Amino acid sequence: MIKEKKIAVLGLGYVGLPLAVGLCSSYKTIGFDISLDRVSQLLKGIDKTLEVKETKLKNCLKRKLIVTNNFKDLKNCNIFIATVPTPITESCEPDLKPLKDVCKTISKLLKKRDIVVFESTVYPGATEEICAPILEKNDKNLKSGKDFFLGYSPERVNPGDKIHTIDKIDKVISGQNKMVEKVLFEIYSRLTKGKVFLAKNIKVAEASKVIENSQRDINIAFINEVAKICNKLNISVYDVLNASSTKWNFLKFKPGLVGGHCIGVDPYYLAHKSSKLKIDPKVILSGRKTNNEMPTFIAKRIDEKLKRKSKVLFLGLTFKEDVPDLRNSKSFEIISFLKNKQHTIKLHDPYVKSDNLQLVNLKKIKNNSFDAFILAVPHKFYLQRMDFIKNFLKSDGIFFDIKGKVSAKRDKNFNYWSL
Numbered sequence: 001m002i003k004e005k006k007i008a009v010l011g012l013g014y015v016g017l018p019l020a021v022g023l024c025s026s027y028k029t030i031g032f033d034i035s036l037d038r039v040s041q042l043l044k045g046i047d048k049t050l051e052v053k054e055t056k057l058k059n060c061l062k063r064k065l066i067v068t069n070n071f072k073d074l075k076n077c078n079i080f081i082a083t084v085p086t087p088i089t090e091s092c093e094p095d096l097k098p099l100k101d102v103c104k105t106i107s108k109l110l111k112k113r114d115i116v117v118f119e120s121t122v123y124p125g126a127t128e129e130i131c132a133p134i135l136e137k138n139d140k141n142l143k144s145g146k147d148f149f150l151g152y153s154p155e156r157v158n159p160g161d162k163i164h165t166i167d168k169i170d171k172v173i174s175g176q177n178k179m180v181e182k183v184l185f186e187i188y189s190r191l192t193k194g195k196v197f198l199a200k201n202i203k204v205a206e207a208s209k210v211i212e213n214s215q216r217d218i219n220i221a222f223i224n225e226v227a228k229i230c231n232k233l234n235i236s237v238y239d240v241l242n243a244s245s246t247k248w249n250f251l252k253f254k255p256g257l258v259g260g261h262c263i264g265v266d267p268y269y270l271a272h273k274s275s276k277l278k279i280d281p282k283v284i285l286s287g288r289k290t291n292n293e294m295p296t297f298i299a300k301r302i303d304e305k306l307k308r309k310s311k312v313l314f315l316g317l318t319f320k321e322d323v324p325d326l327r328n329s330k331s332f333e334i335i336s337f338l339k340n341k342q343h344t345i346k347l348h349d350p351y352v353k354s355d356n357l358q359l360v361n362l363k364k365i366k367n368n369s370f371d372a373f374i375l376a377v378p379h380k381f382y383l384q385r386m387d388f389i390k391n392f393l394k395s396d397g398i399f400f401d402i403k404g405k406v407s408a409k410r411d412k413n414f415n416y417w418s419l
């Protein structure tokens, strides 16, 4: 059993940074990231993901947390937790490069009895089939399960969600043997105030995570299909959902754009493994297909309602509300469709700072200057300022509320559209 735990967190993004910050109050913790930009910002107390507040980060840096770009600073660590991205390739296959790279880094640091834990979302089997052989390519000829040990603990944080924070989410843990299970139980129960679930083995824990997100994707896909049907029926899907939700066991999913790097990505990991096992992942991939078609479906409905060459204010560019994350955001598909139809699209997002996107300043917009608004991502920022923003719309302008967020407050003067 490891006496003094020194923990390395490798990959300080949306998942790794809050984890390192949470761990450093109980353990010596070193956060490592290959991005020099990310490390230098963090050292100044700046977290551009907005998951950790500046004062908290600075306090941690003053006390126990070390943040570094030099992997050699991890040489005295005995527990390595990898929180690197697991994206997909252009052909929607798992892109395991960051995962393989981090294994190569850890392999150079491994000592006898060290524990290597993966938090990145993978398909079942990846930790033992992909990561272990790379870790075993070490100078000391250390073998997995004999000299060093593996664990897997999927992350479930929901960026932008200030209620279900890392300390309030039950943590699934798994280990190669009882010793790893015990160590992970101790570490993670401090982080989550005891809410830890021990999965039967690593493969079970890996599968549990990837099916959570795949299930969500499939459920949203069903409601997106319902939204298309309702559109043809000339009824609002939200009105239908309000009625159906009164049944005790109706699942409350909403239609919408599925972007980001979890829900729209993880099902491909499950589908990949499924295909390898010669099981056709029909349901998983059909959900993906339906959700991938939604931006074009929505853009077409909007274009049908717009006059030729309309001037449109597009509100919300990130992949979901109240986060600064632009990865795999479906807003851009709607924007390029409408631009191709010769509409003029002005962009705004309070969370995005970019010179390339040429965002408008809301304070400089004149009243009655737009033919339409598209509220694509209903950040709280917009919902709290609707009375101000609606002045920019011409009297016959149309308000497209993709997620139906302001429908309850529908203004009679608005020409309003939602799914």
Ligand SMILES: NC(=O)c1ccc[n+]([C@@H]2O[C@H](COP(=O)([O-])OP(=O)(O)OC[C@H]3O[C@@H](n4cnc5c(N)ncnc54)[C@H](O)[C@@H]3O)[C@@H](O)[C@H]2O)c1
Pocket (backbone or CB within 6 Å): 010, 011, 012, 013, 014, 015, 016, 032, 033, 034, 035, 038, 083, 084, 085, 086, 098, 099, 101, 102, 105, 119, 120, 121, 122, 155, 156, 157, 158, 159, 261, 262
């Ligand atoms: N963001 C989420 O909401 C969320 C939730 C649950 C699970 N996950 C999973 O957690 C994992 C991490 O996701 P994320 O959103 O934190 O990613 P991210 O892109 O925000 O952060 C990953 C960090 O890892 C760094 N990195 C990349 N390769 C590295 C390497 N070889 N060594 C060290 N650092 C490296 C990057 O520079 C980046 O800062 C993914 O598998 C993701 O699917 C994410």
